[in-house]
Amino acid sequence: DTEVTQTPKHLVMGMTNKKSLKCEQHMGHRAMYWYKQKAKKPPELMFVYSYEKLSINESVPSRFSPECPNSSLLNLHLHALQPEDSALYLCASSQDQVLNTEAFFGQGTRLTVV
Amino acid sequence: GENVEQHPSTLSVQEGDSAVIKCTYSDSASNYFPWYKQELGKGPQLIIDIRSNVGEKKDQRIAVTLNKTAKHFSLHITETQPEDSAVYFCAANFGNEKLTFGTGTRLTIIP
Numbered sequence: 001d002t003e004v005t006q007t008p009k010h011l012v013m014g015m016t017n018k019k020s021l022k023c024e025q026h027m028g029h030r031a032m033y034w035y036k037q038k039a040k041k042p043p044e045l046m047f048v049y050s051y052e053k054l055s056i057n058e059s060v061p062s063r064f065s066p067e068c069p070n071s072s073l074l075n076l077h078l079h080a081l082q083p084e085d086s087a088l089y090l091c092a093s094s095q096d097q098v099l100n101t102e103a104f105f106g107q108g109t110r111l112t113v114v
Numbered sequence: 115g116e117n118v119e120q121h122p123s124t125l126s127v128q129e130g131d132s133a134v135i136k137c138t139y140s141d142s143a144s145n146y147f148p149w150y151k152q153e154l155g156k157g158p159q160l161i162i163d164i165r166s167n168v169g170e171k172k173d174q175r176i177a178v179t180l181n182k183t184a185k186h187f188s189l190h191i192t193e194t195q196p197e198d199s200a201v202y203f204c205a206a207n208f209g210n211e212k213l214t215f216g217t218g219t220r221l222t223i224i225p
Contacts, residue, residue, distance in 0.1 A: 004157075031211070042203055042215035043158065056211055090157050097211045102148065105157035 003027075004106035006091050012112045015081060021109045023074040023091030029104075031097045032074040034066060035090040037108070043090055049074060050097035081113045116141065116208040120216030128224050133194055135219045137204035138186040144206040147187045148213070149178060152201045161202075162189070191221075199223045 005024045013019050023032065031050050035043035048056035049068040065077040074091055088108040095101040117140040127133045145166035150158035164171045164178045164187065171178050180187040191198055204216040
């Protein structure tokens, strides 16, 4: 099983809403990532969790709040987003934080902020 | 800085011909170079990767070559098929945790 599952697949939210994106993997991976991808652009790293601890925050605005409740789950809490935050949000996982092991991506959540 | 350049941005090849995509990276300490294929509406899918201790790796119709001295690596797809049409991203690691992507190549296979 090399699957990373993201829910929901699509999300439309207003600028005053609070929502959460969820990511799950059962490969025993100890590193999990959030990426943001705008149309026709490569994925951009947002956060890295290693052994359930936040190890990298790429200067992401505080309206994005990550959470890692356990080694299989990764959440991204969203609050007071702006229309320019509309994008595909991708979750990925790898065996550990040392990037000599493969990183597997989920299908993404297509977020639209109105 | 952390930079991965990828060329070309678009590539059209006749079905059955070969396609080559090239990337260069900035950090001589990078040691892991994966390639991802992304189809419309889907997440990136790892198709092949190479580590700095080898110069070439093959998997059926796909191969990747690495030139550490020149800091560039390439993806080669032979006997292309319509299902190879997608956006391809190269990537390189910077440090132990960061994977930085190239700008992507939109590959179109012409039947």
